[in-house]
Amino acid sequence: MAAAMELRCWGGDWGLPSVHTESLIVLAYTKFSGAKVTVSPIDWTWKTLTATVPELLCGDSAVQEPTQILNFLRKQRFNADYELTARQGADTMAYIALLEEKLRPALLHTFWVDAENYANLTRPWFASRSPFPLNFLVPCRHANTALSRILLTKGEAPLHRITEVEGKIYSDAKECLNLLSYRLGTANYFFGNSPTSLDAFVFGFVAPLHKASLPSSPLQSHLRQLDNLTGFCDTILAVYFSSDHPCPPPPVQETVDANLQKLTQLVNKESNLIEKMDDNLRSSPQHKPHRPDPKPSLASEKSSTPA
Incomplete structure (x- = not known):
C-alpha cells in the first residue's frame, strides 16, 4: 500500500482552496492527476513563520517547491502530463x-x-x-x-x-x-x-x-x-x-471580523498563561512592554499603510 501523503499549505478564502500561488499549483495538480492527499493548512500554527509551503510529506520524504512536488508525484505514478508530446x-x-x-x-x-x-x-x-x-x-x-x-x-x-x-x-x-x-x-x-x-x-x-x-x-x-x-x-x-467549497465565501469584512474574534480568543488564552509565569520571566525585557489589546491593533492596521 502506498504511503499516505500530507500537503501543508496556506488555507483558502475568496472562493479559492488556497490564497497562496504555490499552494494552489500543487492543489490543482493533485486534483488533475488523481493523487490522494490530506491537506493540512498551516493557519493558526507557529508554522506560519517557520514553514516553507507547500510541503508534501510522504513516509520519510518531505518535498518542497511546486516543481519538485510535481516531479515527486509523477514518480508515484500520479502524472497529469502522460499524454503530452x-x-x-x-x-x-x-x-x-x-x-x-x-x-x-x-x-x-x-x-x-x-x-x-x-x-x-x-x-x-x-x-x-x-x-x-x-x-x-x-x-x-x-x-x-x-x-x-x-x-x-x-x-x-x-x-x-x-x-x-x-x-x-x-x-x-x-x-x-x-x-x-x-x-x-x-x-x-x-x-x-x-x-x-x-x-x-x-x-x-x-x-x-x-x-x-x-x-x-x-x-x-x-x-x-x-x-x-x-x-x-x-x-x-x-x-x-x-x-470543497459548496457555499459561497462570506464577504471580506465578515471573514476578517470572524478571524479577529478567533485571534482575540487565542491571545486571551496566551495572556492567561503569561500571567502564571514566574517573576523572573515576567521581568525579562521581552515581557516588560504593555501588550495592546489585539482587536483594536489589528483593526487599526487595516486602515494604515506600511512604513
Missing part, C-alpha cells in the same frame, strides 16, 4: 518560465508592495491566520521578501527604487496575460480536453488575481477583460473544487 512538454516549460519572469513580479507587487492592497487585504488576511505574536511578524516578513525579490530580479545595477520599476513590471505582466489568453483561445485547457501541469501553474498564478477583492489593481482590471482566462479559472474551480 515532446513539443507540448517543451511548451509547458517555456510558459512556466514566462509566468515566473513576467507575471510573478507583478503579483508580488500587487499583493505585497502596493500600499492600499497590502493595508486593506493582504496584511489583515495573513495576520488573521497567524497566532499572536506572529500576526505582527508574518505579513511584514512576506512583504520584505517580496520587495527584495522584485528589486533583485527587475532592478538594474545600481538597484532602482520600486517606483522606478513598477511600469515595466505591469507592462510585462499584461503582455504575459495576453499571450496566455491567445494560447488558450476557446479551449477549456491548454492542451486538449484534460488539464495538465501547465494548467495547474496558470491557475495558481491567475486565480488569486481573479478572485481577490483588491482595492487597487490595474492588473486585475486588465485580467477581467480576458474572458477566456477568467472562465478558465472558474471552470477549474467548478469541476475540481466545487465539493
